[in-house]
Amino acid sequence: MAKVKLKEFAFARSGDKGDGSNVGIFVTNAKDYELIKAQLTVARVKQHFHAICKGEVTRFEAPNLLALNFLLRDSLGGGGSESLKTDAQGKTHGLGLLEMEVDR
Amino acid sequence: MRDKVLIGYGQGFWGDSILGPVRLVREGPLDYLALDYLAEVTMSIMQKLKGRNPKAGYATDFVAMLDRTLPDITKKGIKVIANAGGVNPEGCLQAVLELARKKGIKGLKVGIIDGDDILTRIPELLKSGHSLKNMDDGRPLADVQSRLLSANVYIGAFAVAECLAAGAQIVIGGRLTDPALVAGPMIHEFGWSPTDWHKLAAGTMAGHIAECGPQCTGGNYTGWREVQDFVRIGYPIIEASPDGTFVVTKHEGTGGLVTRNTVVSQLLYEMGDPRRYLGPDCTADFTSAKVEEIGKDRVRLSGIQGAPATPTYKVSLSYQNGFKTAGQLTIAGPDAVAKAKLCADIVFGRLAFDGCTFAEHEKLIEIVGAGVCHDGILATADPAEVVLRLGVKCDDEDKVDRFGMEIVPLVTSGPPGVTGYAGGRPKATDIVGYWPALLDKTQVTTRVRVEVS
16 A cells, blocks of 8 residues: 555546535546545535535436546635636636545 | 448537537548537527617527638638527527628538527527426526526537438537537437437437536546647547437547546536436437446447437527626735635725625625635635625616725725736626426427528
8 A cells, every 4th residue: 555646646637516515536447446445525625624624515427437426516716707706617627636645 | 331430529619619510520530520609608698789770689609610621611601600699599590601702612501490489489488388397496487587687598419410411511509408519410420310319318318518618628627637738629520320329529639638527527427316317309318328448538328228208399498587797806925815804894885885885795805815705615714815806786777886996096095915807897787587398399490491501
């Protein structure tokens, strides 16, 4: 087991969903999928985005895509055109998740 | 029936590169060209333009694009599906017909779909018991009714198919869903019925993959080092089959790449519950799809399962929700972050001194270059310079403008190294609030009409 950042082996994409963002993350083999399912808990992701996400985090699984999808509520400073933030649409949140360290 | 139809997606949003559609019609075989010009905010802007000029309120970029591509489109018989009509499909139709006449193109059939714009019907709908309450937070529409700017129903793929069946080569809609621009041609070509849930789900999923153009061919891909030739990145082509399976690909010789990874990346874009992707025509289960690489730049999706659509349409409403502005300065080091923080305190301190105060949630202070996008995740130690972004939002336009006057003076009255104030005073602009709602499908009727140049 070594500490590895998700960006070393996973891919991500994010975008806006109302006043929040979605962060999709996926890997390329079953073993890594088990790893992210076990380690990317809702609590861990909420903690990782503590300064960005002010609301609830929800997780969905898409095993056919070896993917997890997280919804981060209240993570855009109002969302869409109401937000003043540079990243008002959560475009960079996927890259933010890839900076998380996991045991692999 | 054709056993294969090629649908290219040349425009992911209003403001996307004109090279998308121009190259799709030029660089390889194509049956349909789908183009998306709308976003939630776009509709309110278009209503404003139409308010000033009854002939305006559609995507003028679409007409400019046709100005460059119409000769190729007519020569090759490519059909075009676009939601470029905005809040004035009729105005868009007339502009396209005029362009065709100007170019000496006779016999071009241009169709429009309307019925999605329900702004003027809101009082009647509320009176007859359709609450249009905010589907995110449950608020009643009465809270914002006097400030409404636009109200459009998301129309599905069957209206597109109907317009194609009526003979249109160019189909212009208002608020058609992005996937409907792709699923519509499939319904038309393959004769799918409104209860072919699995096939409709496949069409929806194909549309979802293509709807941001090159975001499925290497754009915005976190494996970006793999991407060759961003300059000539290929826009996506869906190679559709009658049984609902389809291949995501791009024209040979174009840049970018189509792999399992680039396609899955885009499948996850703006995703909610992947088992229940709701659309006007069906409910698609994205977890049912088998995704396989079957060749260079060819990814096949099969086995997609769908279920009946809900009895309601989604409605996108927008309303005036106050004012905002933001401005920025560049702060050079040494001590760029500390000086940027001081600058923010000075601006809001001087405003308060002059009786202009803002609540915490009305203020924005960003020190770009010191970990804004990855706040709390990645920190940058002592950057050589930062960009200080300051912003406010509130209901009082004068206060927002007063704020805008207090940024540039920092150049001479703050710490040293403040520069980059080009652009002058930021001015108050409208905040357009977004109001998603549901409406019973029985309340919406779409109409298609085709005219010939």
